[in-house]
Amino acid sequence: MPAGVVVAALALASVFFAPRRAPSAAAAPLPSTVLTAATAPSRTAQLALGRTLFDENCSSCHGAKAQGSALAPNLRGLGAGTVDLWVSSGWMPLANPTSQPIRKPSMFDRTQTEAIAGYVASLAPGGLPIPTVDVAGANAAQGFSVFALNCAPCHTITGAGDALADGLSAPSLHGVTAIQVAEAVRSGPGNMPRFGTFTISKQQLADVVAYVTRHIEQPSNPGGLALGGVGPVAEGFVGLFVGVGLCVLIALWIGDRNEREDTGEHGGEHAPPGAAAPPGNDPEVAHV
Ligand code: HEC
Ligand code: HEC
Numbered sequence: 001m002p003a004g005v006v007v008a009a010l011a012l013a014s015v016f017f018a019p020r021r022a023p024s025a026a027a028a029p030l031p032s033t034v035l036t037a038a039t040a041p042s043r044t045a046q047l048a049l050g051r052t053l054f055d056e057n058c059s060s061c062h063g064a065k066a067q068g069s070a071l072a073p074n075l076r077g078l079g080a081g082t083v084d085l086w087v088s089s090g091w092m093p094l095a096n097p098t099s100q101p102i103r104k105p106s107m108f109d110r111t112q113t114e115a116i117a118g119y120v121a122s123l124a125p126g127g128l129p130i131p132t133v134d135v136a137g138a139n140a141a142q143g144f145s146v147f148a149l150n151c152a153p154c155h156t157i158t159g160a161g162d163a164l165a166d167g168l169s170a171p172s173l174h175g176v177t178a179i180q181v182a183e184a185v186r187s188g189p190g191n192m193p194r195f196g197t198f199t200i201s202k203q204q205l206a207d208v209v210a211y212v213t214r215h216i217e218q219p220s221n222p223g224g225l226a227l228g229g230v231g232p233v234a235e236g237f238v239g240l241f242v243g244v245g246l247c248v249l250i251a252l253w254i255g256d257r258n259e260r261e262d263t264g265e266h267g268g269e270h271a272p273p274g275a276a277a278p279p280g281n282d283p284e285v286a287h288v
Helices: 001-017 041-055 079-090 110-123 140-150 176-186 200-217 232-265
Strands: none
Touching: 041 110, 079 176, 140 200, 176 200, 176 232
């Protein structure tokens, strides 16, 4: 019987914990999100716009030359990619220096954001350029593996995000753009580690971008049971309760059936207490 319970529990577990069907790479070709410099305004005009926007919205905390202040860190040498991530995700500008950066609609359109990022990058060399992500040849199924291994521990396998230690949390990845994913992976914002090309190659980055933007973005559930994407621990408990409940019901049903078969065999009633048990197989009498 314990073996039966284990088998039944394993069978149920495989239903509840089945990995979300890894998306097929054969799905419709992904739109390429390669950034082209052709659409950008002329370089001097872009720098002038970036400078104006930086002076008005950022310099009060980060300093006139982005050198940092008592209120906010130095931005020199971070590169356009990091600045683009922080501005496009709405984390910056902060309303006040002590508030937590949270995702909100960006204050700036794409041209303005690139102008700010380009201006900050022009102040000092180095850092991460705004990455180009070509997901046309990406394999989202491979991306799922990369995600499960490197990202799910913090962002959860559903991408819903989760609380981390010390009151920190990894945000939900619903609705992030391809460029934001690449920028986050390569720059490691806040408490997220930075992944270099040694850990996540260029191809793997394209794969994980394809996976996140195509399969996490959709709030519809890609597999298993929709439990609100509450995370593996809570889902595990639900699975456990339902699974154990079913096992108990099955055990009761089997027990009930055995009893009826037994009574049928012995012509109806059980032997009265104290009487010698017939040499049958009444399970309630121990034959020693
Ligand atoms: C009210 C003050 C304030 C304003 C205004 C502000 N920032 Fe920030 N910024 C901060 C603080 C504080 C941090 C550090 C936040 C953290 O790490 O949690 C920060 C962090 C950043 C970072 C990440 C730095 C790093 O080392 O990773 C970038 C990039 C950034 N800000 C860019 C900008 C840009 C661009 C603007 C203008 C559009 C801006 N900020 C406006 C206060 C401000
Ligand atoms: C150690 C935990 C951790 C791991 C591992 C991790 N992240 Fe993050 N991630 C974070 C945290 C924390 C933030 C928020 C940073 C902030 O607010 O400053 C974040 C932010 C992001 C963002 C930006 C979200 C937004 O709202 O714009 C993206 C995209 C992202 N992560 C993708 C990934 C991907 C893809 C991986 C795997 C390659 C990954 N992360 C691995 C903790 C993690």
